[in-house]
Amino acid sequence: MKKSMTTLGATVLMLFAATSVGASAASAHNPEGPQGKGAGKNVTLTATLSELNHSGVSGTASALVRNKKIKHIEVNAMGLTPDAPHAQHIHFGDQALHECPTLAQDANKDGRLNTVEGVPAYGPIVVSLTTTGDTSPASALAVDRFPVAKHGMFHYSRSNIKFTDVAGTGADGGVGTAKQIAEAVRAGEGVVVIHGIDYNDDSIYSLSGEGASELDPSLPAEVTDPVACGVLH
Ligand SMILES: [Ca+2]
Ligand SMILES: [Ca+2]
Ligand SMILES: [Cu+2]
Structure with a gap:
């Protein structure tokens, strides 16, 4: 199981990697430069x-964002598949609705919402909420670096x-530069998806x-269907 999950992660990693540009170099560029409206303030x-796909999952998330950095983020969730890793991300798209999807977005009418069907609502992945290492979209399904839900819960x-x-x-529609994404998240347009x-x-x-998986x-x-979603206001 463990080995196959790692292989799964590596395979999907490649798919997602195509959407990531200059992951580590970009954010190091011009750290003190103009950051846009409200940039210099801490934004909480x-x-x-709330559950998606009748998962029974619930939880909360909180984030402290300043400039182009998430200074701290916590995600607490329960009702998850026990002892399994759960990919989690912040999603955002400049053409997205900045909302959680409903079954209205079930494009193929099969009664379940897959990750791609949710993109018009929450947008593509902009941050991978991993436990260690890289947090760019390149780590979207780095399964061995996402929280494991002991007894169906995790505190991240x-x-x-x-x-x-x-x-x-x-x-997916356009996404943007680190600066643009940070501005959008500070403005309440980021969406946490587990x-x-x-x-x-x-x-x-x-x-x-x-x-x-459609991916x-x-x-x-x-592995990839969404189970919980919330907009970071
Ligand atoms: Ca569907
Ligand atoms: Ca199963
Ligand atoms: Cu996601």
Whole structure:
């Protein structure tokens, strides 16, 4: 299981990597430069996380953002697939609605919302909320660096996450520079999304009746489908 999950992560990592530009270099550039409106102030944002896909997951998130950096962020969630890693991100797109999706966004009408179907609502990934190492979209599904939900819960906290430039694809809409993304998140347009659901109750991410992930047909949909969402206001 552990080995296969790592392989899954590596495969999807490559898919997501295509949307990340200059991940580490970008945020180091001109750290003291003009940052836009309200940039020099600490902005505190909170989110109430509500379930997607009838997951039963609930939670909260809070973030302290200043300039192009998340000085501190916490995510607390419960009702998750126990002992499984859960990818989690901040999503944002300049063409997105800056909202959590509903089944109205279930484009193929199969009764479940996959990650891509939620993009018009919450946008592409702009920050990967990993436990260690890289936090850019390149780590979108670095499964071995996301929180594991012991007893179905996790308490995540991390400090000093820099926003990075993120290039949009045609389908996702434009995203922006680190500065633009930070401004949007400070303005309340970032959305926290947690992924990973055990649809068929076999206690692992498996090829359930929901089939393969839309992100990579070799992955179970259980790995990538969203289970909770909240807008960081
Ligand atoms: Ca669907
Ligand atoms: Ca399963
Ligand atoms: Cu996500």
